[in-house]
Amino acid sequence: MKNKFLFITVLSALLIAAGIITTIAMANANAVRVQAEVLNVRNGPGLAYDVTSQVRKGEVLRVIGEENKWYKVRLDNGNSGWVASWLVENTDVSAASNSVAIVNSEDGLNVRSKPSTDSSSLGILNTGDQINVVSEQNGWAQIQYKGQNAWVNASYITIRESTTKVDQSDLQSLTIRDDSTNIRSKPDLSGQVIEKANSGNSYEIQGVQGDWYQVQTTKGQTGYVANWVVDVGTKSEKPTKSKTTKLSEATIVLDPGHGGNDPGAKGANGTIEKKATLKTAKAIKARLEQTGAKVILTRDHDEYISLRGRTKVASKHNADAFVSLHFDSLENEDESVSGQTTYYYSSADKGLAKSINRSLGNTLPTTNRGARVGDFYVVRENSQPAVLLELGYLSSKADENNINSSSYRTQIAEGVTEGLANYFAN
Known part of the structure; x- marks a missing residue:
């Protein structure tokens, strides 16, 4: 009996110690490396939350939060999500983080998608080019390149100064x-x-x-x-929200998601998200202009626009509303999941999101999945009222058929227009 009691006591102590070590490790994490072959990124800290994207083994993610043994991480595309702590390992981020560096490679320096010479090249930097180093590890420097995270060989750059030194x-x-x-x-x-x-x-x-x-x-x-x-x-002005009371007086920025070398999701029947969002944006633009609204597209043809570039369009034109257009997809191609969802980030934009979502729910023949908070770059880093619309699932054949229908695009245009009109009137 004494041996059994001693065994239970020792086992309990080991479990408590393991829990303490895990807690300390999580509290001290700056960055983590993916250990699983494929790791789901979810929109909340738990298995019950929806999967929003996936990352691969070996990818390094910057930690920005922690809850219930889940890490909130920043992804390469600027968005954030939650990953299970037991499927990643902590990795050190060097003191070179957030520094300005100068390229010193005479033959040009390849910018790569991953910290490996086997990864795809995103472009070339020339001697004298100035870059912002986000972090440095294992001889590779993570940088910002055309609005996305990328990697360069750290041997060919010279760290100059911290970006915390601001004029x-x-x-x-x-x-x-x-x-x-x-x-x-x-x-x-x-x-x-x-x-x-x-x-x-x-x-x-x-x-x-x-x-x-x-x-x-x-x-x-x-x-x-x-x-x-x-x-x-x-410095001289604070971000301002719309005071417009009529849609006819409003400036609306429509953001067709993806474009160029970023195709977005692909449906079972071959529908490419970047093409579908542009067609939808043009349909909405035509309907809004009938009301007298001023409408600006972040892109009007197939080209790549960085996430930051998209939000800058809204700021430049002091938009009364920014509406980003997307079509959702599930990695496991579960056809049972379908419908439209409206996302917002700031609580100040909740009214805009609910108004558009309500109108879309009344006009579209698909399931209304509601308006909810979404940590997407184009709504999180937007100085103007902003929402992101997921207008159907390309992983659902029924939704994909709708998405390719001109009548469905007309219904979307009507719903968005009605939702904006109600938002400004109220």
């Missing part, structure tokens, strides 16, 4: 989105909360460290706030 003349301001937002003592979720900020509070940006902005608190302390909970504007 005073280039300072911008940020505005807090929601009440009780944490300002922390360091650029990490483990940092001590030194101030609580409320919706509408504004701070000047003193510097940038990864996904965090350095600011000065009301008491003069140096603090950090996560970039996914704020809106950024120029």
Whole structure:
């Protein structure tokens, strides 16, 4: 009996220790490397949440949050999602993170999709080109290239300075989105909360460290706030929301998802998402212009536009609404899942999302999956009211047939137009 009691005691101690080690490891994670052959990325911290994308073995993901033994990670396309902590391993990110570097390769430096010479080339950098290094590991530097994460051989670059050194003349301001937002003592979720900020509070940006902005608190302390909970504007003006009360007076930016070397999803019958979104955008544009609205497309032909470039169109034209158009797909090609979903990020845009979603639900012959929060770059990093529409599943044959129908595009155009009109009227 004593031996049995001793065994149970030792086993319990080992389990508790393992839990503590796991907790410490998660708290200290800056980046993780995928261990599974294929890892599902979900829209929440648990197996019950929808799969939004997948990543492959060996990919390195930057950690921006943690909950219930799940990591919130930033993906190469700028979006974020949740991955199971037990299917990844922690990896160190060097002090070269968030630094400016100069290319010094006389024969040109290949920009690659992965940290390997076997990966595809995205382009070539020339000697003297200046790049922003996001992180560095195993002889490879992760950089920003044409709006996406990419990799270059670190042997051919020279680190110059940290991007946290910001010229005073280039300072911008940020505005807090929601009440009780944490300002922390360091650029990490483990940092001590030194101030609580409320919706509408504004701070000047003193510097940038990864996904965090350095600011000065009301008491003069140096603090950090996560970039996914704020809106950024120029030093002299704060991000503004629409005051338009009529659709005929509004400026609408329509964003046909994907394009160029980014085809998006593909249906069983060969439908390419980038082509379907452009056709849909043109149908919506024609209907909106009938009401007198000013309509701008982020692209009007098959070309690649970076995610940042898309949001800049909205900012440049001071859009009253930004509507990104997509068609969903499931990796397992489950045909039983179909319908349309409306996503928003900022709580200030919830009304816009619900209005459009309600109208689409009334006009489309598909399941209405509702309006919900989605952490997509084009809505998260948008200074204007923004929503992202998933207007059907290309993995569903029924939805794919609808998507290729001109009558379905007409119904989408009617629904979006009605939803926008109701939004501005209210």
